[in-house]
Amino acid sequence: MQTNILRPFVIQGFIGVIALSVFAYYGHPLSSLYGVIIGLANVAMLAFTFERANKKAALDPKGGILVLYMSAVIRFVLLAVLFVIGLALLKLEPMPMVVTFVLMTIGQMFNLQGKRRLTD
Template structure:
């Protein structure tokens, strides 16, 4: 399974694990772990959507783009709900590790754009 993952997803996972380990030493493992979970959900949905869109685009390019646009809206709503649920459960002081872990994991997605002219390449 690990061999099939793209470099960008490996980088995101490594970044997430390193941030969780750092925040574990600070006593905020649960908050950072939740940020890691939200990041993994986003990455998994993004990977699944791109695979689905590429498959559909072979038949109908407009349908492939529609899948990408719909996915963006769904992921935005899902992430908002996950953040609200998680941050309402955690203490107010634990919000920062959740956000930082998620954001740093998403920076790893830049490695996925390397050598591409379009997002769907």
């Protein structure tokens, strides 16, 4: 992986480990771990999509935008399904799972520092 692709995984992984440690202390490690898994799945899809959109945009700029729009829809559905699996099927606690995911997602802002465009 390139450094710019690896950076969000490192930042969000670090935030996820901190959140996991805090929630493990309070007795909810599995819920928080599932939140970490959802967060990493989200960032993996995002990194893959940006790479694919950049390649597509070199040939067709509108095609690159279409890839990004489709990715947003697919990620939304995937995240909804993963949360439903965690809450309904695995019977995990909602608060640690959601808070861990949200903190990891907020961590994406650290990856955007110094960029003028989202795809830089």
